[in-house]
Amino acid sequence: MSVNKKIYRNISLSLGKECFVFCPGCYNNKIIYHNPLNSPVVSADEIMAFVKKVKDQIDLSEITISGGDPLTYEHLSELVAKLKALGIFVKLDTLGTAFLADSQSVFPEVNLYKKVDFEQLAKNVGMIGIPLDGSTDEIIGKFRTGRKNLLDETKRILALTEKYHAATGINVVVNKFNLDDLENIFLIVAQFSNIQKIQFFQFCPTGCLAKAHRKTFEISEEDFLHRTDYLQQKYADHPIKIERKPCAGRGNNYLFINQFGIAYHTDIFEQSDKASTGNIINKKIYGNIKNEKEFANIFNNGLKRNDI
Numbered sequence: 001m002s003v004n005k006k007i008y009r010n011i012s013l014s015l016g017k018e019c020f021v022f023c024p025g026c027y028n029n030k031i032i033y034h035n036p037l038n039s040p041v042v043s044a045d046e047i048m049a050f051v052k053k054v055k056d057q058i059d060l061s062e063i064t065i066s067g068g069d070p071l072t073y074e075h076l077s078e079l080v081a082k083l084k085a086l087g088i089f090v091k092l093d094t095l096g097t098a099f100l101a102d103s104q105s106v107f108p109e110v111n112l113y114k115k116v117d118f119e120q121l122a123k124n125v126g127m128i129g130i131p132l133d134g135s136t137d138e139i140i141g142k143f144r145t146g147r148k149n150l151l152d153e154t155k156r157i158l159a160l161t162e163k164y165h166a167a168t169g170i171n172v173v174v175n176k177f178n179l180d181d182l183e184n185i186f187l188i189v190a191q192f193s194n195i196q197k198i199q200f201f202q203f204c205p206t207g208c209l210a211k212a213h214r215k216t217f218e219i220s221e222e223d224f225l226h227r228t229d230y231l232q233q234k235y236a237d238h239p240i241k242i243e244r245k246p247c248a249g250r251g252n253n254y255l256f257i258n259q260f261g262i263a264y265h266t267d268i269f270e271q272s273d274k275a276s277t278g279n280i281i282n283k284k285i286y287g288n289i290k291n292e293k294e295f296a297n298i299f300n301n302g303l304k305r306n307d308i
Ligand code: SF4
Pocket: 019, 020, 021, 022, 023, 025, 026, 027, 028, 029, 067, 068, 069, 107
């Protein structure tokens, strides 16, 4: 018998194996590439088997697909179609680069990826999240490196989402370099009629890269709240909703599953570089999370160890 419980943790499928940019402040680079058992890339059906088990036990209605960049995951369209058929609202966080043309990844390897049919994919996606971290290439390039003309490219991707009336949100990593640029970013975004919300995320030093570059990007919570509060008040009646996510309270809210089916929660690498929670393919728990209570906490006690 299924026991529906409200999900506390968000599930983020970090399936993209590569990125079209390289961010020195990347929060999840280790999660993406971690594969201690040399597992194969997880298939859409393997993910669906896991999702169905979760959904049978807890109130799971939404999943985020991120990366790397999810457009580098070869089974993406099959997966989003199956998730939608199961009644899951899919949030797709992507740079969107490969929506425009065949595109080259820059991190961690250089590879060419085929253009992804936006119209086809968008039919099954509930919300597309596109990053925009500055109103000029210079400011954007402080956080996202390895691509020229990223501002123009992002505007062309937003125009594509607008053309197909795709529900779209903008994600801004607020850091030392764009703290004075937030309103300019908002005003660029406001030119597109399909943007539903803009989310300001305070830069958090989670993950080894972000930690290593902490001094470069970090801002105080006070500065973050002050600037975003100003925007929220000034544009309170604007159709684009302004949301803000300070670092505090964000930690450990996500369960990540990477391209090899390995499951983590956000602070896992604080404990050990080899740590993980489980693997959705071989259904084994390994790493340093052997404690039933810790594991159960991942799904807010909604799953037992053997269920994954
Ligand atoms: S876009 Fe940047 S932050 Fe996101 S996974 Fe790629 S390198 Fe990391």
